[in-house]
Every structure is written in structure tokens, then in C-alpha cells.
Amino acid sequence: MANRSAAQPLRRRIAAAAVGVLAVGGLTMVASVPAHAASSGHCGFTNSQPEITVGAQGTAVKQAQCELNWAYAYGHTTNYGNGGNGGLTVDGDFGSNTEAATKNFQIHCMGATNPDGVIGPNTWSALNYWVNQPTYC
Numbered sequence: 001m002a003n004r005s006a007a008q009p010l011r012r013r014i015a016a017a018a019v020g021v022l023a024v025g026g027l028t029m030v031a032s033v034p035a036h037a038a039s040s041g042h043c044g045f046t047n048s049q050p051e052i053t054v055g056a057q058g059t060a061v062k063q064a065q066c067e068l069n070w071a072y073a074y075g076h077t078t079n080y081g082n083g084g085n086g087g088l089t090v091d092g093d094f095g096s097n098t099e100a101a102t103k104n105f106q107i108h109c110m111g112a113t114n115p116d117g118v119i120g121p122n123t124w125s126a127l128n129y130w131v132n133q134p135t136y137c
Helices: 002-031 059-072 096-108 121-131
Strands: none
Touching: 059 096, 059 121, 096 121
């Protein structure tokens, strides 16, 4: 009986330690999700956020074009080839207008001194941040 009663506190300590490890592991898993993984609910074309540049086509480009419009208020400030009414055309083609808008976003919203016009993890993260703010960048 003495062995059993001595073993119970040890089992409790082991169980408590296991719960602690799982809790910390769970927090670590949540914290390790990259910031660029959180897309906006404004556009809804895709949650995929691959690196895209001139020549890319598809839903990720549409998502980026839409987020550029939301985050940087292109419809209010500049005409990027949308028939004279401002804003980027959300057509899924990463052309010169999308590249110019991306570079402007990288300069004005991300503080880039040498913008590359590529939408990679850092630009996606900044887009997702600004799209969800109450003001434009």
C-alpha cells in the first residue's frame, strides 16, 4: 500500500507536466502560424498566398488586386487602367498596372526604399494588415 500511495503523487506530477507540455506546445503551434496566413474577409478569392509577380495569373492574383484596392484605396487616388474610374481591375492578370500598384504599396505602406513589385510573404502580410484597418495606409 505504501508503494501505491507514493506512486499516486508521482503520477499526478507526470500528468500535470504532460498537460503543461501540451499546453505550451499548442501555444507554440498557434504562434508559429505565419502572419501572412491570415487573409482578409473582404475579397474571398482564395486563402492561398503564393509569391506572385508579373506574368502570374489566377485567383491569388485576384486576391492581391482586390486587397491592394482595399488597403491602399486605389479607387480614391489613382487610375491603374480601370476605364478611368480608378482602382485596379481585378482580372487575375499580374501585369504592369498591378506591378506599379504593388511597388507603390511597398513604398507607401511598407516603407520600402527599393520596392520589387513582387507579392511575397512580407507584402501579403502587410496587405492583410492594412485591409483589416479602419483607415487606408
